[in-house]
Amino acid sequence: MKNKSTSFSFLIVVYSAFLALVVAPLFGGAVGVSVYTGKSPHIIGWLMITLLFVLSFIVNYLVLTYLFTYVNKLTQAIKQVANGDFRIRLERNRFNPFDSTFSDFNHMVSELDSTKVMKEDFISKFSHEFKTPITSIHGFADLLLNQELSKQKQKEYLKIIAEESNRLSQLSTQIMKLTNLENKKIVTNKKKIEVDE
Structure with a gap:
């Protein structure tokens, strides 16, 4: 400043x-x-x-x-x-009356760019984590359709399907929590009030 x-x-x-x-x-x-x-x-x-x-x-x-x-x-x-272009940078020079503003802008855009990369990486990993249990559930459900399976194998496959369904449910819950956190506003205008009045 x-x-x-x-x-x-x-x-x-x-x-x-x-x-x-x-x-x-x-x-x-x-x-x-x-x-x-x-x-x-x-x-x-x-x-x-x-x-x-x-x-x-x-x-x-x-x-x-x-x-x-x-x-x-x-x-x-x-x-x-x-x-959405976070690669932009403003050229700085000492004769620029807004030089420090340009510096702050460049820092902000750099942070936004790294956040964007982290978000894309998260989405990529999450997609993989989400696809794995779906593939397992689909595969074991197809196997269960086979009439010649023993009761023990059916039980084992149903257990795997239940575990993978639970994993999907947990992933969904985590995503909902992240979405809620992302949508919450930060309160900056705080005031102290007396509640005993």
Whole structure:
């Protein structure tokens, strides 16, 4: 946070110094011209105000264009992240007034990208874990359809089917818990209240 305020403070100081460097000579020039020519200081004053307005407009335009270039880069990068592209990184440089913001953005996107990789890995492993008991249940159910199986084999196959069904049930419960945790909001606006009133 300190870097952000330092960058903006530095930019404001440079901008103010530039305006002061422009205004001081103009004002001095106006006084000198009015004394030298003997013309009315009002006319010189209006010329100075007009010139100062034009110069201020040009300087403001240049400064705002410079700032909006970085704001535009940040906005475009945010849109890419919103569309699911977590590979985007913003180039940093020390003359960028938003350098620390760009750094924070890059860190955030890096974390999101690693979370996405972990999620994809989890889904891949979960799919395998989910498919295994289904395949077992299907295979043993097919075997049970065979009329020539002994009672002992039927009992053994039914036990395996029951165990695999239980495993599926546990997996489903875990996924539901994860989904509930993912959908819960974090309460950040906490207040202490007195319950004994």
